[in-house]
Amino acid sequence: MGRKRFDQMSCSVAQALEVLGDWWTLLIVREAFFGTRRFSDFSRHLGLAKNTLSDRLSHLVENGILERVDSGKTGTRYEYRLTAKGHDLLPVLTALRQWSDEWVYGEGAEPTIVRDRATGRRLPKMVPRDVEGRELSSRDLFAEPGPGADDELRQRFEVAWRRRIERRAQAG
Amino acid sequence: MGRKRFDQMSCSVAQALEVLGDWWTLLIVREAFFGTRRFSDFSRHLGLAKNTLSDRLSHLVENGILERVDSGKTGTRYEYRLTAKGHDLLPVLTALRQWSDEWVYGEGAEPTIVRDRATGRRLPKMVPRDVEGRELSSRDLFAEPGPGADDELRQRFEVAWRRRIERRAQAG
DNA sequence: TAATCTGGTTGCTTTAAAAAACCAAACTCA
DNA sequence: TGAGTTTGGTTTTTTAAAGCAACCAGATTA
Structure with a gap:
């Protein structure tokens, strides 16, 4: 049945991985931060198959992480550059x-x-860190449903909340 | 020829992806942060195939991100818990x-x-951020070969360094 | 004692990624 | 100007990874 997609998950991490989670994708982004801009340079430095590179670059452009700009006078040389979204x-x-x-x-x-x-x-x-710059561990944080949460996620938060109380009681 | 591995790349990002970059892996870790510990709970909440879940959990245990601990008295119930490496x-x-x-x-x-x-x-x-807590952008940072760099990487840094100078000259 | 839960494994199918070959337009340089 | 190279891909074939479904043994619950 092939690979499942994370589209339907109401979760920022899942959506981020839908964009960045494919094999090679994040290495292409790393390479872009290193200063690489040309198809052939990505190809040479990463050593990935050119069709895969082509797919990934298109995907990154579609998702607004890279932009493809003409660099030759004639429009057959291109550069792939990080957008603001990519730089972030x-x-x-x-x-x-x-x-x-x-x-x-x-x-x-x-x-x-x-x-x-x-x-x-x-x-x-x-x-x-908190607003004062103090380090925070996972125990100092808690999560709650946001405006974009669906019913399933809200329910999961309730379950997690109950479970947390149980565990605290058990641990004494 | 199937999928290429990043093992041989002298790059921290590549090595991180070798451990975390498979489809589903990071969602399993996210789920662990949420408090999920049991095989059946990972399976239910994420909706991934059980054999894939089994593979991923084993891989995360092998790589020291989760640990598998007996939770029943009899040794047939297990929990997968984040280690320090996982928490980090x-x-x-x-x-x-x-x-x-x-x-x-x-x-x-x-x-x-x-x-x-x-x-x-x-x-x-x-x-x-820098040590004083000031925000740093990619332009405020530079990278250099570390003690674990191989020759190829050192050479790439030199090329990147030269290219940077050229671009600066062009930009005026 | 039967049914269910748990934590998987096995077998088969589908999809995605790799290699290799190919391609057309453009540039290089002699 | 013409041969060869560079660029930025696409196409075809193979192989690896991910999916579903069925199965299983031991433990727990009814």
């Missing part, structure tokens, strides 16, 4: 990179190091 | 969710809203 994926890529640096490669084995251009210091770890 | 994916999921809330759903249409438990205020947007 920096926090996602940064969080992924930092997680991997810490947990997959480990400190002292990072393939690339990111620094603040102004000071030369390493980019601090991105974590959720 | 919170920044990744949060960044993804916030991007999608902003760019896919748009303000006022978010399916779920995340708040600071202590104050009840909405979680501010996660962005890269």
Whole structure:
């Protein structure tokens, strides 16, 4: 029956993955942040099949993450450039990179190091913080249904809320 | 020839995707953050095929993101719980969710809203910041080869560096 | 004791991604 | 000006991954 889509899920993470979750897609975006703009450069640097690259680029353009602009005088050379929506994926890529640096490669084995251009210091770890800048863990956060929540999601929040109380009672 | 792997790439993002990039995987992790622990609950809530769920859970356990613990007295009921490595994916999921809330759903249409438990205020947007807490854009950052970089990556940095200078010259 | 729940596995089918070949327009350079 | 190369793809064929359905054994519930 092939692959299921996440379209119908009322969940921001699911919708993000519907756009970014295909194999290769996020690496293409990373490559774009690195400064790559041309079809042939993406192809060479990533080593993916050209039809797949073509699909992914089209998909990213359709979803407003890249824009395809004519770069030759004649209209047969193109560049794929990050849009504002695309540039705003920096926090996602940064969080992924930092997680991997810490947990997959480990400190002292990072393939690339990111620094603040102004000071030369390493980019601090991105974590959720409150308005005063204090770090927040998942235990400091709670979620509630938003304006776009459907009935199923509202119900799930209720279940999760009840379960949380039970667990707290059990744990003493 | 089936799907290519990212194993050989010297890149943290690629390695992160090697662990997290399969279809469904990140939704399973999101579900775990929501409090889901049981096979049957993952299956019901996500609606994915059970063999795929089984594969993904095993993969997440192998990679130290979930741990499988006996929950019954007899050893036939299990729970899948986030490890420290798993919990540390919170920044990744949060960044993804916030991007999608902003760019896919748009303000006022978010399916779920995340708040600071202590104050009840909405979680501010996660962005890269310097040590003083100032926001940094991609233009404020630069990357350099780290201790784990291979020759290919070092060369790519040199090319990117040259290209950057050229572009700056062109732009005036 | 029968039925149901749990946490899967097995077998088969469909879809998606890979490689390789191909292509037309444009540019390069001799 | 003409041969060869670059660019940005598309087409065709293979293979891997994801889906459904059926099945299963041990534990729990009625």
